[in-house]
Amino acid sequence: MERGGVRDRTIRDVQRKVVPKHFPQSKMQGEKSKHVQDSAAHRLLPHHSSTQPKQTDLYILPSYSDILFNNFQSLREEELLLDFSLCIQGKTFRSHGLVLATASECPHLFFGVKPIFGLGMKEIPDFLTPLGFGAVLEFAYYGHVALSHLEEGETVGVLNACEYLQKDRLRKGLTQRVTTSASKEKDKSLALIKDMWDKGLGCDIIIQADTGERYSAHRVVLAAGGDYFRALLCGGMRESREDTVCLRGLSSWVIEAVVGFFYTGQLGLSWARVWELTDALHQFQLKGALSLCTDFLQGGMDESTCLDVLVLAETFGLVQLGQAAEEYVLTHFRLVSAEEKFKDIPFVLLDRLLDKDSLCVDREIVVFRAVVSWVEEEPKERHPFLSSLLSHVRLPLFTSSEVQEALRWKLLYRSSKTRATLETLQRLAKGEKVGSGRKPRSPNQVLVLVGGDAVDDDFMKRVPSRSLWYAQQFHRGPGLMRNIEWKLLTKIPEPPRFRHAVCLFNNKLYILGGRKYYGSLDVLKSAARLDLTQWKWEQLPDMLCPRDYFAAVCLDAKVFVLGGNYDDSQYTDDVQFYSPEENTWRSARPLAAAVCGHAAAVLDGQIYVSGGCDSYHHCSSLLWTYHPSRGCFPRSPMSVGGGRAGHVMLAVGGRLVVAGGVQPLRVGFGDQLLCEVYDPACDSWSSFPALPRPHLSPGGTVMDGRLYVVGGSSANTARDTKWVHCYDPKKECWENLGAMPHPYTDLAVCALPLPNTTR
Incomplete structure (x- = not known):
């Protein structure tokens, strides 16, 4: 599959408002063209242009035949483009000759210079009854006939109509009791319409490109295919009376692809052609075909194309595609911002992206560097936007070396508007505490269970866990019924852990201490870290002493562990901190007393x-x-x-x-x-509202402003607690969301960004 980014539309084009707008236009030809029901003439019109881009993948719109025939029915009900009229025993039937022909094994009987059946048809045989012809017409438009209410003599009338009009598919269904679904019958009818189109049979209009290429078609198919052509051919405009319509500003291969879609419900798509096609399909209001383009764009995005997709989606108001593209940009921001195309992103879009908590970066300096590269692309024009962009950079998350890197950027010193940023960096360089902008980014968060222990399936022993489960979906049943759909995310490196602690810093999950089993020597001092951007585990240096039932927090770019149990007989007041920059543990001031089973935040x-x-x-x-x-x-x-x-x-x-x-x-x-x-x-x-169930040694976290208390046990009953309780500040109460995959106790819980591979 080709990948090439935007061809005729680039991010810079959109920013400068010079995007070529291919609004379809129509034009009458100087001379009225020869009536196009001459099938011999139509066979000279090309259906397959040599200019069409190659190496395409075929995308098919499901149930397109149902959609098309539903629109045929709508046109018939509104009496639009009806070209077939027949009066039987005083009752007049009007329909579309093309649709009626699809039910016949001899469609040419309905077309040609002198069609056998058609407007003004005179000699109608006596055995052709209104009921029989009506059944044929119903089959042509709906793919089925309701015959259960017919008496035997009436069924004979339907069979006579089938024989006279050569409707073998309907006749076989009646006589041989061969039943197929209405959708399959419409599929067969659509294949017949395409066959007639390929042969030029019944075509009554020509679509012409600027460069002279001409494509024959049926008016009724175009009108049923999309709202634009319906208005063009049925709205009383001049084009509705002409045999040739010229569409200005469109490549011939685009016109060919659009017309081909009308007859097949299929599009050949590649990165080389999808941009121009999407533009045309949006202007033609062809929602079904447009959905194929958006499926292609959404499914094939990468770092080099996601920005183009996002700009295109916002240009045309394609909300779902825009959301998917923005999520991709946010999730892969480090790689996207390194692309040359990133320098052309509009300010308004960049300003919005940088403000997102869901912007996924392993270090906040990546955001600063993205601002630098964008501004330096056009320094004079973009410098006025600098202070706004820098306001989104969370400077207190910088390491000391990153602070020094930022202070070396000369543009910071050239405007009074960047003074606040400069002063913040200078204070950080001196080691001063800066209270604002400390919140780490938290993209695409899901509730995650980390480790813990539970009773095995045989209720014979307790088993420590290495699993990280995430809540894939919360389900609500009738009444108070709740259920959570859990999925295994990954596993902790050996050994398993419970009574441990976790914390998040700079898109890394730290798993610290705890114990691997129940002996006094099973308390752990080891630590591991999961890089959430690469989804890889790293083994960290051991803590200076083992501990469980302790607390851990992140502050000032350091991970702190506080107190806990040392060996089942000694509690500790010890506090240590891990510096990611130095990859070492150091001691800090101890707590006021040795403590175990406490909490910290x-x-x-x-x-x-x-x-x-x-x-x-x-x-x-x-x-x-x-x-x-x-x-x-x-x-x-x-x-x-x-x-x-x-x-x-x-x-x-x-x-x-x-x-x-x-x-x-x-x-x-x-x-x-x-x-x-x-x-x-x-x-x-x-x-504060009370919990509805006991939770001893549970996991707890905050996600989207809601509090989650998960698992643990009951001191009164000595039973494990399997429930997940959530406090919603808007409702001001705790809600039972459902059960964990196992009733874990002594677990840890956190909110993590869901990796792209699991979506």
């Missing part, structure tokens, strides 16, 4: 740590803010119960929600269903 550039159990198994209600060099600072403690552990804490809408886990009872621990929310501006807690 980042809000407004600060790490918050809540709850957990201390070394004496006391359940804590404390909330801290943590700074890597200064340690912990107490905030207002949680207010529900006497403490909380084995829970999740999620940041959403500028607040922190704690949900799930256990609370201390007079003897032991019990499930905690009550939730609460912390407002850092007021340093206070308030009530």
Whole structure:
């Protein structure tokens, strides 16, 4: 299959509004052409031009014959282009001769210089009844005849009509009880129409190109094929009375392809020809043929063509194609922005793309470099757009070396409008904290389950998991019935993990610590990372000590692990951080106390740590803010119960929600269903809707502004929890979305961009 980008339309053409607009025009010829029912003359008209582009793939519109014959019926009901009239026993039948001919094995009887049947037909045999002819006509247009209500004598009338008009297909169906579907009969009729077209039989109009090529056709087929030709030939315009119509501004091969589609429902498509064809089909309002072009464009996009497809879709208002093209550009932005064609993208489109959270890049510097390459293509013309484009670059996600790279760009120093960007980069270069623009991009997110353990199918033992499952679709049944369709995404490298932690940074998923089995020596210090742009696993250096039931967060381009269980007998206050730039683990200031089963989250550039159990198994209600060099600072403690552990804490809408886990009872621990929310501006807690089911050591994440609490177990019943609960802020309640593929506990959950290969 050829790949060549836009030929007559480029991104630059659209930007500068010089796209050639092939609006179909018609023109009367100077002399009225000879009436074209002379089939001998039509055989001289070429149906296959030598200028037609080669190396094409054939695309077929399903059920095209049904569509075409439905339009024939519409034309007949509106009494348009009727050229066949017959009066039988005082009842007049009017139809299209071409359609009536398709039901006959001898279609030439209805055409020619002196057709046997046609307008003004005189001697009608007595055995040809209105009922019999009406049945033939119904078969011609609909592909079937309702005969169940006919009596025997009436059936004979239909058979007589079939014999007289040589309608063998209908006659065989009646006498031999050979039944086929109406759609198959229409397929056969369409093949007969194409055969008549190939032979020039019954053609009554010529379509002419600017260069003189002429293509014969049937008016009724063109009118049934598309709204443009219907208006042209049935709307009372001058062309409706002419035998030749000239279409200006169209290549001869385009006209040939369009006319050929009318008779076959097929298009030969390649990257060399699809652009001009799409333009013509859009102007002709041929939705069926246009859908074939959009299927071709959508299915064959790559880095060199997706921008062209996106511009074309937006030019013609092809919404579905535009959405697919934009998703492709966003998903493959690194490769797309490296293409030469990227430099011609219109500002309005580039400005919109850079603002998307779903822009998929492994590092934010890629976005900055894309802005640089675009502006430097035409510095004088594009410099006024620079500040707007730079406002979409999330500078705090840069590494120190990337900050220095950006500061070396000279255009930053040439305008007062870029001063804010320059000042931000200079502050980052000094190591200062910059609070705005920190949100990592999160393209095409889906809910993903990572690891955990569950009871095996025989209910004999617990089995740790290596699986990453994602929720492919959420289904709603009657009443409260809910179901989730899960699909396996990938597997964690050995060993399996549960009681581990995960976090996301710069389109990489970090999987940290946990345990591989249930012994005191099975606690892990290993770490792995999944590159979400290349979908490849990387083994990272080990943490400085093993840990499970701990918390992990990402802040200031570092991955932090906080506290946890060391060996089933020792809890730790240790905090470490991993620097992706240096590929090393280092120690940070410890927590205020050794803790296990706590939760952590980042809000407004600060790490918050809540709850957990201390070394004496006391359940804590404390909330801290943590700074890597200064340690912990107490905030207002949680207010529900006497403490909380084995829970999740999620940041959403500028607040922190704690949900799930256990609370201390007079003897032991019990499930905690009550939730609460912390407002850092007021340093206070308030009530939050309670969970409908217990979730001890669940997974939790935020996706599209909704909170998800998944799996875990119940302290009261010692049973695993298989449910996925979601809190929607608009509904202000928790909703049970359905069950996990297995009732996992001690799992991790996150929202990941779905890789293109799984869509």
